[in-house]
Amino acid sequence: MTKITPQPGIMEIALYVGGASHVEGVTDVVKLSSNENPYGPSPAAVEALRRSAFELHRYPSTDHVGLRAAIAEIHGLDADNIICGVGSDEVLQFIAQSYAGPGDEVIYTEHGFSMYPILAHAVGATPVMVAEKERVVDVDAILAACNDKTRIVFIANPANPTATMIDLDECARLADGLPDGALLVLDGAYAEFVEGYDGGASLVASRDNVIMTRTFSKIYGLGGLRIGWGYAPRAIIDVLNRVRQPFNLSNTQLAAAEAAVRDVAYTEKCRTDNARLRTWLAEALAGHGVPSDESFTNFILARFDSAEEADACDTYLKSQGLIVRKVGGYGLPNCLRITIGDEPACRRVAHAIGQFKGGAR
Ligand code: PMP
Numbered sequence: 001m002t003k004i005t006p007q008p009g010i011m012e013i014a015l016y017v018g019g020a021s022h023v024e025g026v027t028d029v030v031k032l033s034s035n036e037n038p039y040g041p042s043p044a045a046v047e048a049l050r051r052s053a054f055e056l057h058r059y060p061s062t063d064h065v066g067l068r069a070a071i072a073e074i075h076g077l078d079a080d081n082i083i084c085g086v087g088s089d090e091v092l093q094f095i096a097q098s099y100a101g102p103g104d105e106v107i108y109t110e111h112g113f114s115m116y117p118i119l120a121h122a123v124g125a126t127p128v129m130v131a132e133k134e135r136v137v138d139v140d141a142i143l144a145a146c147n148d149k150t151r152i153v154f155i156a157n158p159a160n161p162t163a164t165m166i167d168l169d170e171c172a173r174l175a176d177g178l179p180d181g182a183l184l185v186l187d188g189a190y191a192e193f194v195e196g197y198d199g200g201a202s203l204v205a206s207r208d209n210v211i212m213t214r215t216f217s218k219i220y221g222l223g224g225l226r227i228g229w230g231y232a233p234r235a236i237i238d239v240l241n242r243v244r245q246p247f248n249l250s251n252t253q254l255a256a257a258e259a260a261v262r263d264v265a266y267t268e269k270c271r272t273d274n275a276r277l278r279t280w281l282a283e284a285l286a287g288h289g290v291p292s293d294e295s296f297t298n299f300i301l302a303r304f305d306s307a308e309e310a311d312a313c314d315t316y317l318k319s320q321g322l323i324v325r326k327v328g329g330y331g332l333p334n335c336l337r338i339t340i341g342d343e344p345a346c347r348r349v350a351h352a353i354g355q356f357k358g359g360a361r
Pocket residue numbers: 086087088089090113156159160187189214215216217223226227228
């Protein structure tokens with residue numbers, strides 16, 4: 001018998017658990033568990049996708065020149081410093097593959113996005129978890145955990161699932177305090193929800209050890225299509241492009257993403273609607289005795305009195321056709337992560353939590 005053994009670290013990976021999308025026996029389900037845009041993508045993106053169907057016999061662009069130019073134009077960046085991937089997950093994967101391996105350490109934080117330790121294990125590196133301070137990334141704790149084996153520090157800013165963020169000065173202090181040879185990855189999956197925040201692009205432009213990643217899955221409403229991008233110093237982009245498959249994005253992905261990023265008015269409307277409903281929902285839940293930290297994202301992290309209460313509320317919400325996200329796996333067993341839906345969805349979830357707190361089970 002041949003013994004087929006996976007690479008070291010692979011069996012340490014806990015399988016990713018995604019958000020559910022249906023409830024047995026309940027119709028009229030609202031999914032508020034994956035931080036999706038409740039309004040869907042820009043109509044311009046859907047039209048571009050439809051038109052791209054006439055190009056399906058053609059291989060797509062290998063260098064994504066059109067999409068990179070559009071991103072660069074809209075965000076005021078240099079297109080040569082941009083790389084595109086199958087969701088920002090793939091860009092994060094390029095980074096782990098290129099810069100970490102056996103014997104190296106990859107830092108992520110206590111309630112950090114679950115892909116970071118998965119990516120570290122997948123390349124045989126050691127993930128190192130660093131405590132947060134009251135659900136906020138703690139720069140001093142990260143710097144204290146760094147050593148000469150540290151290769152990558154992953155933080156999402158704003159963060160998932162906590163919805164909190166640190167300011168750019170703190171990000172700069174983190175980048176500047178890292179040991180030689182260590183990279184700071186600023187995951188900006190939710191950056192567009194913060195008015196006036198550049199996701200850390202200014203830090204990338206002024207340093208050689210910072211990478212920013214972004215996604216079309218959240219504010220652009222294209223989670224089902226899988227497109228993300230990264231912005232990094234030219235030398236890093238050159239490295240990442242070597243591990244990227246030449247045809248990683250389809251004609252359809254490229255066309256839809258380009259149209260989406262160019263529809264600035266639609267993005268702005270999604271941002272303002274999200275901000276308004278987020279304030280409304282946070283206040284409604286607080287009124288029912290369910291507090292949350294200030295959110296900088298398109299979800300709120302609702303805190304319950306105990307893990308049992310959070311579980312019971314999750315079960316009750318499901319019975320009402322409302323799917324939210326349990327975050328015990330992120331070290332937050334007394335919390336539920338609730339995506340900001342459209343107005344009827346926000347009203348429905350606030351009403352159901354009010355009923356639950358009032359004794360309904
Ligand atoms: N980073 C963070 C913090 C996220 O929450 C997500 C999506 N859940 C991603 C990255 C990955 O997003 P995508 O691959 O869809 O771009």
